[in-house]
Amino acid sequence: WFWGESGGFWGSPCRRPPFPGRFPSPLPRRGGGGGPKIGGKKPFLFYFDIVKCASPLVLLEFQCPTTQICVSQCPDRYLTYLGAYGSRPELEYYRQFCLPEFKNLQKPPIEVLKDKECPAMLIPSTPLVRRCFPAIQSKKGVIMVGNQTTYDDGRGHRRNVTELLEGAKKANVVLEARQLAMKIFEDYTVSWYWIIIGLVIAMVASLIFIVLLRFLAGVMVWVMIVMVILVLGYGIFHCYMEYAKLKGEAGSDVSLADLGFQTDLRVYLHLRQTWLAFMIILCIVEAVIILLLIFLRKRILIAIALIREASRAIGHVMMSLLFPLCTFFLLCLCIAYWASTAVFLSTSNEAVYKVFNETACQFSGQPCRPETFNTSNVTKQCPDAQCLFAFYGGETAYHKYLIVLQFFNIFMFFWLVNFVIALGQVTLAGAFASYYWAFKKPDDMPAFPLFSAFGRALRYHTGSLAFGSLILAIVQVIRVILEYLDHRLKAADNRLAKFLLSCLKCCFWCLEKFIKFLNRNAYIMIAVYGTNFCTSARNAFSLLMRNIIRVAVLDKVTDFLFFLGKLLIVGSVGILAFFFFTQRIKLVQDTAPSLNYYWVPILTVIVGSYLIAHGFFSVYGMCVDTLFLCFCEDLERNDGSPERPYYMSPELSEILLKGNLEPSKSADSQG
Incomplete structure (x- = not known):
């Protein structure tokens, strides 16, 4: 996929926008309150667990269901919180990727991860469009991050780096759609x-x-026919001039298939193949019209x-x-x-929240209420469980036949x-x-x-x-x-x-x-x-x-x-x-x-x-x-x-x- 540096404030919500308050901030870290603080010293957006960006919730809400904060730099090494806890220098390094209010370095790691104050692991990342994305590279057809094909998720499990690739792709979908x-x-x-x-x-x-x-029906019809031919002819001439002007310029010979889809459509105008395609289409239209006029x-x-x-x-x-x-x-x-009517029917649904858990839990997929979730028995039996928005709907006959x-x-x-x-x-x-x-x-x-x-x-x-x-x-x-x-x-x-x-x-x-x-x-x-x-x-x-x-x-x-x-x-x-x-x-x-x-x-x-x-x-x-x-x-x-x-x-x-x-x-x- 294509990564490009974005000008203005559109690249990252960690930069100060010119119109404060007009655009939403990233996903709130607790389901309420505000998102990351806006400032110039921390220009990069960091995802606690970018793998969660591969969740279907991304397409429903255009948000990654994971905590996001602004950081001054992206991680440059593999590191888990459990591994960093025993070393003071590594813990200090790790701290910059935790929530700003996290101060107690002596707090047991299990409680820190349970309260989601710090990410479970750090992955070598690179700042792209002011987001920290895994530094994914391919060697001989093998997807790797930091010269490794697997990584420790911070909870004692080895996972394949292709999961990071999928999460980064979905995060990029959100980014490009919003930016466009x-x-x-x-x-x-x-x-x-x-x-x-x-x-x-x-x-x-x-x-x-x-x-x-x-x-002037007769005159106007013939003038119209001639003008259409002339307009199409000028279009062909303009496309040819642009095609000839790009000859020899760096990057102009890249094919459309190799470039793929780009949100910045101006990129296509710098390719010779684009103007060649336009010229061929206009030539075909011109030829068809002339043949029809002859017959x-x-x-x-x-x-x-x-x-x-x-x-x-x-x-x-x-x-x-x-x-x-x-x-x-x-x-x-x-x-x-x-x-x-369509809006009234659509908004007549109720927000349905369900239990999501990263490990096996008997309550996974069951409906829940965010207001009382923290005091329910679910959090006691499944400490990692979260009550997240699933979809708009309901269980009544009205909702079923909506x-x-x-x-x-x-x-x-x-x-x-x-x-x-x-x-x-x-x-x-x-x-x-x-x-x-x-x-x-x-x-x-x-x-x-x-x-x-x-x-x-x-x-x-x-x-x-x-x-x-x-x-x-x-x-x-x-x-x-x-x-x-x-x-x-x-x-x-x-x-x-x-x-x-x-x-x-x-x-x-x-x-x-x-x-x-x-x-x-x-x-x-x-x-x-x-x-x-x-x-x-x-x-x-x-x-x-x-x-x-x-x-x-x-x-x-x-x-x-x-x-x-x-x-x-x-x-x-x-x-x-x-x-x-x-x-x-x-x-x-x-x-x-x-x-x-x-x-x-x-x-x-x-x-x-x-x-x-x-x-x-x-x-x-x-x-x-x-x-x-x-x-x-x-x-x-x-x-x-x-x-x-x-x-x-x-x-x-x-x-x-x-x-x-x-x-x-x-x-x-x-x-």
């Missing part, structure tokens, strides 16, 4: 307002892009016509661009409900979220359908199409929306249960069960995608005809199957173009954030905050920009899907004659009724 979390938190505290500015820029860019699509160039012209028609529809229903804010607010309420309540809470969360999304989809579909089916656009449209569609959805279609959301929620909960079972079976060596579980996970993933696609089109039919969910889903599926080529080609090409639009906005804002937070823009070089990990705000801005762009483009996507389904229905119900004229606009019919998308004979016969 604290540094990320610190980065957010100094960059949060710049992150908000970046998200505002993404929102303005998305809004400008949508408005320009209203008037779909004719379909892109038709998709532009559909996007232009969607722009006209949105131009007559401008409030639809703000509707994602309503959906976002309702989703926040759903998340708040789920999170608060996991069922958590799954039900997740189910309700999925149901509510899917209902909110369905409500937004049927509202937008109703508004855009009123545009398509208006014979004289926009004179035949309602005065407030969005509010009218929202009112119809709440008044007439809540049952259909709830039923469609229920089906999807059931599938999603089944997927969660399968993931839970997969997590539980990781330790088991049952290949057949793992194979079947993987097959089920794959099948239900495909089923969820299909249901989402079917529900989306069913909600459009609900908005157009007002039929129930089952009838709408059946009619939508039949209509799509009769126009499967149009669905596969035209609808998906528009989805691809919208994806390029989101990629352009996210890429542009991400590049701007990268240059700003890495202080490469000279005009604002002094304004950019100093960060531990500049990728923290950059990734936050990128993810937030994608969500914002997705919110705006989701309106366009719903508009295109609605117009496309209405177009297919229009072709089957009408033939363009004076008796049965098409409801589509002349511009749309001029392009969609030509070439490869000529209406099929079957569609005409049904008309």
